[in-house]
Amino acid sequence: MAVDLSPIDENLLAEIANIHGMPNGAFNIRRDGQLVERHSSANIEISTKTDNPGIDITIKPGTKGETVFIPVIVTQAGLKDVVYNSFYIGEDCDITIVAGCGIHNDSHAASEHDGIHSFFCGKNSRVRYVEKHYGEGEGTGERILNPVTNVEMEEGSSCEMELIQLRGVSSTVRDTNAVLHEDAKLVLTEKLLTHDDQTATSNMKIELVGKGSSVQVISRSVAQDNSVQIFNPLVIGEAECRGHVQCDAIIMGKAKVTAIPGIEAASEDAVLVHEAAIGKIAGDQIVKLMTLGLTEEEAEEEILEDFLG
Amino acid sequence: MLELRNLTFEVPTPEGGTKRIIDELSLTIPDDRFTVITGPNGGGKSTLAKLIMGVEKPTSGQIIFNGHDITDQSITERAQAGIGYGFQQPARFKGMKVKKLLDIAAGKKLPMLACNEYLAKVGLCSASYLTREVDKSLSGGEVKRIEIATILARDPALAIYDEPEAGIDLWSFDRLTETFRDIHEARDGRSIVIISHQERIIQLADEIVLLRDGKVQATGTPAEMLPTLGFVAKGIPGCQLSTPTELHLTEIPTTC
Numbered sequence: 001m002a003v004d005l006s007p008i009d010e011n012l013l014a015e016i017a018n019i020h021g022m023p024n025g026a027f028n029i030r031r032d033g034q035l036v037e038r039h040s041s042a043n044i045e046i047s048t049k050t051d052n053p054g055i056d057i058t059i060k061p062g063t064k065g066e067t068v069f070i071p072v073i074v075t076q077a078g079l080k081d082v083v084y085n086s087f088y089i090g091e092d093c094d095i096t097i098v099a100g101c102g103i104h105n106d107s108h109a110a111s112e113h114d115g116i117h118s119f120f121c122g123k124n125s126r127v128r129y130v131e132k133h134y135g136e137g138e139g140t141g142e143r144i145l146n147p148v149t150n151v152e153m154e155e156g157s158s159c160e161m162e163l164i165q166l167r168g169v170s171s172t173v174r175d176t177n178a179v180l181h182e183d184a185k186l187v188l189t190e191k192l193l194t195h196d197d198q199t200a201t202s203n204m205k206i207e208l209v210g211k212g213s214s215v216q217v218i219s220r221s222v223a224q225d226n227s228v229q230i231f232n233p234l235v236i237g238e239a240e241c242r243g244h245v246q247c248d249a250i251i252m253g254k255a256k257v258t259a260i261p262g263i264e265a266a267s268e269d270a271v272l273v274h275e276a277a278i279g280k281i282a283g284d285q286i287v288k289l290m291t292l293g294l295t296e297e298e299a300e301e302e303i304l305e306d307f308l309g
Numbered sequence: 310m311l312e313l314r315n316l317t318f319e320v321p322t323p324e325g326g327t328k329r330i331i332d333e334l335s336l337t338i339p340d341d342r343f344t345v346i347t348g349p350n351g352g353g354k355s356t357l358a359k360l361i362m363g364v365e366k367p368t369s370g371q372i373i374f375n376g377h378d379i380t381d382q383s384i385t386e387r388a389q390a391g392i393g394y395g396f397q398q399p400a401r402f403k404g405m406k407v408k409k410l411l412d413i414a415a416g417k418k419l420p421m422l423a424c425n426e427y428l429a430k431v432g433l434c435s436a437s438y439l440t441r442e443v444d445k446s447l448s449g450g451e452v453k454r455i456e457i458a459t460i461l462a463r464d465p466a467l468a469i470y471d472e473p474e475a476g477i478d479l480w481s482f483d484r485l486t487e488t489f490r491d492i493h494e495a496r497d498g499r500s501i502v503i504i505s506h507q508e509r510i511i512q513l514a515d516e517i518v519l520l521r522d523g524k525v526q527a528t529g530t531p532a533e534m535l536p537t538l539g540f541v542a543k544g545i546p547g548c549q550l551s552t553p554t555e556l557h558l559t560e561i562p563t564t565c
Contacts, residue, residue, distance in 0.1 A: 220404070248403065284400040287364055290384040291394045292414045292463060302413065306404035 005036070008104050009073055016100030016132045017071040027069035028055055030083065032076040044068055044095075054084035054116075057097075061090030061122060069098045072115065077107035077141050082114045091122040091154075100132040103143040103169070110170075112144035119150065121157040121184075129161045135168030142170040149176045153184035155210065161186070165200065166193045166308065174202045180241075182210035189218045191308045194227035194255070204233035208241035208270065219247040222304055223255035234262040237270025245274040250281055250307060311338040311361065311467055311500070316370035318356055318523075330356045331367070332523035338467070343493045344502045345511050347538065348520035354504045355397060357520065358469045361502075362394040363387045374467070393465030397472045397504075399456035401444050407455055408439040414459035427458040430491075432484035449476045457485065469502045474510065482507075489513055511535065 005013070005021075009031060013019050022029075022037060026044035029036040033053075040046050043063040047056050057068060074081060087097065105111045121127055135143035145165070153159060165172060178186055186206065194200050206215045215235060223229045235243035247259045261274035281303050289299035318331040331353045338344050346354050359365040361372060363384040372380045379387055402410070411427060412418050421435070428435040431454035441447065443455060453476045460468050473489075474482050486509050492501060493513055503510055511517060517534040519527045527534065 282400065284396075284398075285402055287384060288396065288400040289413065291362055291364075291388050291396075292459065293385060293388040293416060294413065295385050303402065303405075306402060306406075306409065309404050 006075075008075055012073040012075070012102030012104055012134070012136075013071055015134045015136075016073075016102040017069055017098050019069055019071070019098075023067075023069045025066055025068070026057075028057075029069075030072045030081075032074055032079055033081040033083075041066065046070075049084060049086070052084040053082065054086070056086050056088065058088045059090055059093055059095055062092050063090065064094040067096040067098060071099065072101045072113055074101065074103045074105075074111045074113050077105050077111055077139065078109035080110075080112040080114075082116070084116045084118075086118045087120065089119065089121050089125050089127055091124060093122065093125040093127070095126075096128040096130070098130050100130070100134070101145055101147075102133075103135045103137070103145070105135070105137040105141045105143050106139040107137075107141045108139055110142040110144055112142075112146070114146040114148070116148040117150070119152065119159070121151065121153045121159055123154045124156040125154075126157070127159045129159065131161070131163050133165040133169055133172070135170065137168075143168060144171045145169050146173045147175070149174075151176075151178040151186070153178065153180045153186060153213075155182045155184065157181075158185040159187070161188045163188070163190045164192075166191065167195065169194075169200075170198050172200045174200070176202070176204045176206075178204075178206045178215070180206070180208050180210055180213035180215060183212040184210060185213070186215045187218070188215065190220070192219070192221040192229065193224070193304075193308060194222075194229055195224040196227065197225070198227040199229075200227070201230040202232065204235075206233070206235045206243065208235065208237045208243055209239060210241070211239045212241065213239065214242040215244070217243075217245040219245075219249075219259075220308055221247075221249045221257065222252070222308060223249060223257045224252045226254050228256045230258045230260075231276075232258075232260045232262070233274075234264065235272055235274070236264045236266065237272050238266045240267060240269035241271070243270070243272040245272075245276075247274075247276040247278075248307075249276075249278040250304065251278055252280065310340055310373075310375060312371075312373040313337075313357075313361070314371040314373065316357075316360060316372065317368045318353075318360055318365060319368045330523050331360065334370070334523065334525060336518065336525055338500055338502060340466075340500055341498050342500050343489075343513060343515045344500070344518060345514035345516075346502060346504045346518045346520055347506060347511060348526070352520045353523040354520050355471055356523075358394065358471050358502070358504055361387075361467075361469060362392060364394070388465075391466030393460045393463045393468045395456050395460045395468070395470040395473060397475055399452050401447070401452060403442065403444045405443050406439065407441055407443055410443055410455065410459055411439075411462045414462040416463075419462065423462070427461045428455075430461055430484070430488040431455070431458045432481040433458070450478055450481065453477055454481060454485075457488075461488070465499070467500045467502065469504075471504045472506070473503060474505060474507045482509075486510060486513070508535075511538070 026041040259276040263272035319327040
């Protein structure tokens with residue numbers, strides 16, 4: 001293969017998509033705003049958008065058991081990369097999509113990647129989407145990621161989305177929007193760890209418009225040092241539906257966390273629940289692990305790892 | 310061997326004074342010994358256990374474990390020296406699986422067979438529990454039994470169980486008593502200290518320590534002590550609920 005990936009590139013790809021070298025099946029790897037390598041499969045076609053920078057991923061109806069990788073890496077300081085990716089998932093599919101963005105920035109200039117992802121899930125399709133964000137590098141240049149995720153779910157479709165950002169991203173504003181039609185089911189899990197002076201804002205708007213639709217939003221976050229997090233999910237029930245929002249945050253040092261879980265019902269048959277909790281690591285957890293031989297620091301690390309695991 | 314020398318623990322009162330929870334207490338717990346500490350509520354039993362584990366620091370006095378003064382040692386150091394502690398009210402961990410907690414307790418990745426054994430000893434089926442999180446989805450009794458399983462997995466030289474029966478149903482309690490009896494009969498040099506009010510656990514003891522007002526009021530064998538503790542002697546007809554249930558769950562399959 002004539003693709004030139006540096007060790008830094010390879011490390012970023014392993015971090016965000018757990019891929020080593022080129023993956024099998026359909027994939028699209030983007031580096032510093034440019035295509036590095038693309039491969040379509042018999043059932044999954046990846047093509048360049050004609051109106052905006054980005055790609056269209058079209059998955060044939062009935063495609064089952066396939067995985068699509070679309071990682072993005074940014075290693076060039078001062079770059080602002082905006083990309084639009086659209087997923088057209090046919091009916092009766094069962095697929096996994098692995099996305100993610102890794103930034104390596106050793107300089108003093110900011111690097112930014114804004115990925116706007118749109119999903120159209122066909123009838124009775126099952127989609128698992130994993131998006132991992134990660135930043136590294138010694139420089140003071142900011143590593144900025146502002147993802148937008150829009151999901152349109154047709155009748156009977158189900159989607160599990162896992163959005164993860166653990167360490168290294170200076171600033172992020174995440175916007176996640178979803179519209180669920182009849183019997184559609186969405187499980188949205190967000191895991192976030194911020195440290196130093198990082199800031200993270202997560203806005204969500206989930207509209208349950210179809211009868212029998214349901215959403216479960218699970219947010220687990222850890223805010224360390226002087227970092228600031230704002231979590232602002234809104235679930236709107238417009239039919240007989242079920243929605244559950246659960247935000248759990250661990251706060252450490254001088255960090256600040258704001259959780260504003262919102263629910264809005266426009267149907268008497270909508271059952272919507274939200275719960276939110278922010279607190280430091282419980283003392284009894286640390287003490288228990290210390291009685292099992294761990295030091296206080298090891299206990300704390302273990303608790304955080306499991307909480308975000 | 311554990312020696313407590315003139316141990317005192319005081320807490321401040323709202324009035325600005327101090328209240329003595331443990332009062333100049335001296336006690337020796339030899340190796341290979343099953344000791345039950347009993348006594349009225351508020352007598353200082355749990356505090357004493359916490360002082361031994363290092364969860365609380367004594368106001369004065371000394372704690373000697375295997376010839377070393379551990380009074381100023383941290384919880385971690387005491388754990389590494391061979392002291393284990395089963396909490397009366399165990400902590401819950403969001404995201405931590407039962408298997409992981411048992412691994413941490415054992416200090417290594419445990420084979421499934423070992424996990425099955427520890428959980429079976431507390432009356433839990435490992436197939437249903439190993440992958441569950443130790444969070445609020447478990448009942449109080451389930452968390453309590455997992456807590457005891459962590460001490461079994463840790464296998465310390467000195468294990469302290471703080472009211473292991475609290476929150477556990479009668480059927481599981483039966484299994485638990487069997488487990489304590491087995492550990493006791495194994496006689497492998499390890500010591501067990503159990504804080505308990507349960508006659509059936511007290512009967513297993515080599516030595517009973519009666520703690521009242523932060524002091525050792527009496528010590529002795531079950532034969533010497535039981536008549537003074539006010540329990541109904543075994544074999545006397547009475548309320549059936551006070552006798553052990555016949556529903557033995559000692560043969561729980563570990564491969565279910």
